[in-house]
Amino acid sequence: MTALTTAVQPIRWTGESLQLLDQRKLPTEVTYVECRDAADVSRAIRDMIVRGAPAIGVSAAFGLAMAWRRGDDVRRAAADLRSARPTAVNLGWAIDRMLAAAERGEDLAREAQRMFDEDIESNRRIGRNGAALIGNRATLLTHCNAGALATAGYGTALGVIRAAVEAGKSIAVFADETRPYLQGARLTAWELQQDGIDVTLITDSMAGHFFQQGQFDGVIVGADRIAANGDTANKIGTYTIAVLASAHGVPFYVAAPWSTVDIHCASGAAIPIEERSAKEVVEISGTRVAPEGISVRHPAFDVTPARLITAIITDRGVLRAPYDESIRKMSDE
């Protein structure tokens, strides 16, 4: 992996190698890391150079394309990539699709490029479907980064916001900083600022206060995995916001591509929750903020039960409760 310097897209395929925007360095540095084989991509996913369920899936697809081109063992590369992040379902979905294409003897580089293009098209459909639910003047709270940076481009939750702005609506966004990894402060604030969308940064702890003040017309977040009953795993902190939204009668929307729905997963209880290192909690940008030897918990995701979700906005359409029925119906389409 070598570092290049340039502009804005999160994932760039040169035809030979994969260039990933190093999201650990945003917003202070815009730097790309070059991945030349599947092991590079796997490492980039584990190290969170690339993050966000759809972006991880597309990156893994290009990783397998490179393994295939180089004559490496594609199945072994697939197993390594699959274990890089356990919670996101898109990763497994993308890998399965690539393995199926390999069995059919297809060109895996073309298949990965198709997935890239489809992801952006899917986000634009999510955006259109979601924008219809947003009022002409609205302040929306978002958590983590479900933006262009989390996808091949455009974004899921932030895709809905972009589509609403493109439709001429007056949208203000509150982004919470999303500790411990600060995706809200580092990525969402930066990404919306780049697009000239009105964004205000708060800490996670402030969300309740602004709900109490009646600041929010809605909440919109992404998803890492949606169970067959609508329970949704997303970045740690999402559940707290869903409880607050419910307590204040504010709509809570999840925006995600259909590939995030795991119909084989009956409910949130079956979703594995990745526990990440204590270091990401006790060190911020290399500075220690807690005493040595302290016990730390760091679940990276939580599960929001379907009953707290007003609607799930997908590229296939908008799902409403009862989700077990609406998801089953949409999966048959």
Next chain:
Amino acid sequence: MTALTTAVQPIRWTGESLQLLDQRKLPTEVTYVECRDAADVSRAIRDMIVRGAPAIGVSAAFGLAMAWRRGDDVRRAAADLRSARPTAVNLGWAIDRMLAAAERGEDLAREAQRMFDEDIESNRRIGRNGAALIGNRATLLTHCNAGALATAGYGTALGVIRAAVEAGKSIAVFADETRPYLQGARLTAWELQQDGIDVTLITDSMAGHFFQQGQFDGVIVGADRIAANGDTANKIGTYTIAVLASAHGVPFYVAAPWSTVDIHCASGAAIPIEERSAKEVVEISGTRVAPEGISVRHPAFDVTPARLITAIITDRGVLRAPYDESIRKMSDE
């Protein structure tokens, strides 16, 4: 103000000057700042060298004692100190008490020392009153630092935890980090670790997840001001936790000295909420974590409505709903 180096108490009166443990440098450095007049103390309060409503009140009292000793204008010093932090009521209470003592011609250094001693005794009473409410085996969530570091010593919320441990109860504490100022990570985690009390650090965003997992038997926090109807101002993020506790049927306790009750303040709506600088949100330990030019909100406190509070534990006794009645009754005692 000059810096000394030594051990653990937050506030030390040498008989001549006030030594304040520099809480901005914990947990990595244990350093005292020496204040030689009221202006030094006012600056220390504004800069958050000393923080926590009771500790601020006691520090201000020593500031006025030094003004009196030096022959400075005590009323002018009082006005300057009063404006140092607007939300905490103890500050105004302590200043009023010192001004009354000055009018009576008393020795202000002795009066300040009395307030210091009374604060610790008050905390021990809060501890005993609160410990009776805690089960023999309990995991408690706390927010910010309402500990020895926030008082003359022992603590309010952490005083209850200390008293429960002293009573032989098996107590585990979850401390949330309390962004933006990280009082939980830097102060509460350190303080409980020093005392050998079982403490686990989480980010604010994780609280909901652990409520959902049934991890908590109770929540205990301090207070900066309690209105006559029981509405309680405390560190930003407290309200979010109160909503979560209510949604999960977990008791939510406030622990504070009676001097925190502002019977002239009808409800939370009348409590001024300090808005602090954006810098504390976008910079952590001097490292920038958000893009330049981003809009930021930073209310330093929020108000938890009385209906979400299971009990308010004071040195005079335990208050229960309806709080307007129980507070009125206790203020007559």
